[in-house]
Amino acid sequence: MNAPVPPTPPRDFPIRRGCPFAAPEEYATLRTEEPVARVTLPTGRPAWVVTRYDDVRALLSDPRVSADIRRPGFPALGVGEQEAGARLRPFIRTDPPEHTRYRRMLLPEFTVRKVRAMRPAVQAIVDGVLDDMLAAPQPADFVASYANAVSTSVICELLGIPRENLEFFRDVTRVSGSRTSTAEQVAEALSGLFTMLSDLIAERRERPGEDLLSRLVTDRLLTGDLTMRELLSVVGITINAGRETTTSMIALSALLLLRRPDLLEELRAEPDLVPSAVEELLRVLSVADSIPLRVAAEEIRLSGETIPADDGVIGLIAGANHDPGRFPDPQTVDLRRDDNHHLAFGHGVHQCIGQQLARLELEIALRTLIQRVPTLRLAVPYEEIVFKHDSATFGVERMPVAW
Ligand code: HEM
Secondary structure, eight states: OOOOOOOOOOEESSOOOSSTTSOOTHHHHHHHHOSEEEEEOTTSOEEEEEOSHHHHHHHHTOTTEEOOTTSTTOOOSSHHHHHHHHHHOOGGGOOTTHHHHHHHHHGGGGOHHHHHHTHHHHHHHHHHHHHHHHHSOSSEEHIIIIIIHHHHHHHHHHHTOOGGGHHHHHHHHHHHTBTTOOHHHHHHHHHHHHHHHHHHHHHHHHSOOSSHHHHHIIIIITTTSSOHHHHHHHHHHHHHHHHHHHHHHHHHHHHHHHHOHHHHHHHHHOGGGHHHHHHHHHHHHOTTTTOOEEEESSOEEETTEEEOTTOEEEEOHHHHHTOTTTSSSTTSOOTTOSSOOOOTTOOGGGOOTTHHHHHHHHHHHHHHHHHHOTTOEESSOGGGOEEEOSBSSOEEEEOEEEO
């Protein structure tokens, strides 16, 4: 008699990208053979991953699915994130009605009208950052000197935080977003951030300004709508969620365009194409691939598979955005793609609050770069560029450039 065949252990997750400008190749196999697949997370825990566009959308809009990080099955990708998150409870990792309360406070700050009014300020920031980069010795690290400087300065402008601490913010997100950080390291990084913010909040109590932080202090903290701890959490998540994602998008977009002179030429010849190019780059690059972490609060079925109650499940954004059933020829970068309803900003109640601001930043950062630095080039061979594989957001670690 043959011995029983042992079950194949679930594959490890995250799955690495081969090409930085596409979803991991294995997602295509999963999408056809196992669209709802069992995986083992770096924490050693099991979870499910979902790779089809329709399934990811259905998952993220299903009220039976929870984003509450305190649930034991929550599929955090690092032990540090799970433990620190359960303690601090950023609202991105909570459910309605608690989540709705925070979201309602922030939404009016990110309307299309409010973001449109920020255009001159964002353009001034981008011009200033570029002036500084061009005045500095070559080669420069594009990630630090441009991508991070733009995204962090815009968040600082929005919140009314002094801009001198660009590196400090970068370090906080690097530690708190890394899968390899311990709970203590995450807590220490965030406590540094909270100390800095507490000092600013004390100042705004005395002398409120025209910024978001002042409005939150005056309208929410002083009225008792928010406790100090809740205010710190709201501001902290806005900084963390808005910085690294936008930095990664600016840097990866520039790198892709440097690798594809034909696309760069197309944009240079037709600058009005930039907004549509931004949508395509958001789809193709899908930097927030494994940010939507969820738990099935009840049993759910997707593509014929049953996910039992209390199991963790991740809606893979790069999986959805490269689904050939939804986007014809998904690997092709088509700057004029029609019907580009990608899920780069998620879907459902947690859909990105800052998406209009992110679009504005990307548009201005790319257009200005293309217009003002036509000689931009990599200062090292492409093969030496280091990518960020172990962070919540996929991105570029360093990118030496010259012009
Ligand atoms: C949520 C992506 C920029 C603030 C999200 C989510 C995604 C995302 C996928 C949903 C997470 C989930 O479902 O669990 C991105 C990308 C960006 C970007 C790709 C840049 C290209 C920004 C900016 C801000 C921001 C600039 C603010 C200044 C937030 C906040 C949430 C969020 C506060 C939580 C929303 C909630 O839970 O209700 N983002 N984001 N993001 N994002 Fe963004």
